[in-house]
Amino acid sequence: MTTATTHRHDLYAHIHKALRLAMCETLQQLGRMDIDDPLDLGASLGQLDALLDAARHHVEKENTFLHPAIEARRAGASAAIEAEHEEHLDSIATLRAEAAALRAMPSPAAAQRLYRRFAGFVAHNFEHMAVEESRHNQALWAAYTDDELHALHGRILASIGPREMSEVLRWMIPALTPAERAELIGGLPPEVKGPVMDSARALLNDAAWNKLSRAMGQPSVPGLVEA
Ligand SMILES: [Fe+2]
Structure with a gap:
């Protein structure tokens, strides 16, 4: 027996599964990265770059489409998560700078610093996504019908270019x-x-x-x- 809420349209479910898988795999990759092997270093930092691009796009989609929808009918309900998005963008910029420095001058200390900073970013994102899937979904489900949420989902999908879409599907399909x-x-x-x-x-x-x-x-x- 399932409850009615399990059948509601969940805008976060699939993309968050994709992001969780991408973050876990990228974290493992950074943890075992061989900085003395230029191919491994390049591939690992390339994967991190792609993950950070995906995380930035995701923040932008939520800010552009989901938060205005929540605010239109539940004023203030997305404020805390919106503020965390600003922190995520700052963290993404810091991770990019540290990755670029490591690429230019590999050292065990810099690799460990990047790995630990990225682990903290992943940990924070996991808690953040759980709040979105609970509180934001509750606000959306209370304020919108599933037909309206399907239409909103369609607008989000239409805003994603082919390259970004294939990046998302690369993680979403196995997730x-x-x-x-x-x-x-x-x-x-x-x-x-x-x-x-x-x-x-x-x-x-x-x-x-x-x-x-x-x-x-x-x-x-x-x-x-x-x-
Ligand atoms: Fe978010």
Whole structure:
């Protein structure tokens, strides 16, 4: 038996799963980074840069679309989280500067400092996202119908460019459950479904890929017709 609220449209659920996965993997990558290996250093700091870009875009989307919607019907309800977003943007700038300094002059001390600062950023973001998923969702669900929230979601998606979208999907596809993944990809326009399925193949293990293929009604190995 589920409660009515579990069926409400949750604007935060999928993107926050993607961000949590990206943050966990990037933190692990920074923790094991070999600063004496230029390839590993470059790839690790490149992943951090991409994560920080995604985190900045996410803050901007929430500030542009979600907070005005909350404030329009629940004045003041997004103020605390909006203030934390300013802190996040400052932290992102500091992390970028430290990563650039490490790239220019690698040292164990600088690598450890960056790893620990990023761990603190991740910890704070996890608590922040939990508040959004509880308090902000409560405000949105109390003030808006699901049809209105679907329309708002559509406006957010329409504001995301193709490059940013493929960055998001790179983390979102492996972060979701098989059912969520199939629903997300099944709802895409036909012209993007093919390329997204191609990248899903590279991101998923065989079991997850087989479930997705079945849900999409296609053979799991292209060219093979399953019995
Ligand atoms: Fe946020």
